[in-house]
Amino acid sequence: MKIDRLIGILSVLLQEEKTTAPELAEKFEVSRRTINRDIEDLCKAGIPVRTIQGTGGGIRIMDGYRMDRTILTSKDMQGILAGLRSLDSVSGSRYYSRLMEKLQTGSSEFVNGRDFMLIDLSSWYKGTLAPKIEMIQDAIENRRLLDFRYYAPSGESARTIEPYYVVFKWASWYVWAWCRKRKDFRLFKLNRMDQVSVSDKTFVCREVPMPDLSNEKIFPGGIRVKALFDPDVKWRLVEEFGPHCFTETDDGRLLFQADYTDMENLLTWILTFGEKAEVLEPMEVRERICNIADAMRKTYRREQLHEV
Secondary structure, three states, X not given: OHHHHXXXXXXXXXXXXXXXXXXXXXXXXXXXXXXXXXXXXXHHOOXXXXXXXXXXXXXXXXXXXXXXXXXXXXXXXXHHHHHHHHHHHHHOOOHHHHHHHHHHOOOHHHOHHHOOXXXXXXXXXXHHHHHHHXXXXXXXXXXXXXXXXXXXXXXXXXXXXXXXXXXXXOOEEEEEEEEOOOOEEEEEEHHHEEEEEEEEEEOOOOOOOOOOOOHHHHOOOOEEEEEEEOHHHHHHHHHHHOOXXXXXXXXXXXXXXXXXXXXXXXXXXHHOOHHHEEEEEOHHHHHHHHHHHHHHHHHHHHXXXXXX
């Protein structure tokens, strides 16, 4: 893709005093005309690239430019490479690995032996997630509409969106887009999107606000939960809500208090603890858990009768 070539060219210019169009064309396996267009794009992006014709000429970043070689310190580069590896874990290809190689070109101090950070963003859904992310990226780059079926707590529906950003947050992948059905910007969870296809129709880029990714915005609370947990599930409470989400009671159980945003998610979460959790408040949750337990008891008793 073009963006990795532009970053690669910038990396070469930051690390070398001077290069030439033929050298870049050979390195990135494209024509000299393509390299010339890439140099123009870098200039348009605000990077002062200077080209000098004739013997001894070449391509270089103008002297005195603040973005010099010191911008890629060892710590900065390690962060960049760790981020690229994490994207490679879901990309389904060696796209980011090749980009890493280009960034590392000529930087002997950034060899793998000095790596200290590994990030894997893949999930149980890697088989379907990687092609979905690639499809969305292509739609964003080419300004094409995306069609899909979306499954939400309120029900399922057909959606058409104008995609702008792929977002990784709260251990999940999302796409930030203008929804033509809701006439507003929305954050769509990729694992809830099915039958995703890139439309032949293009769209004109809007003035796009950055998504509000704060916990308060996405998880606004509203359900004040108070529950007791057995001490042997303390590790789960710490992992999911932090070490200050509970206090120990006299009998050793853990008194947990938190705001929850969705009743169905709350019920599902509490039920994963089985008999090791007891909801104290709100009463509605206690009653619904009792009803669920009664319904499950009837189901399993019915199955036992069929087996007999």
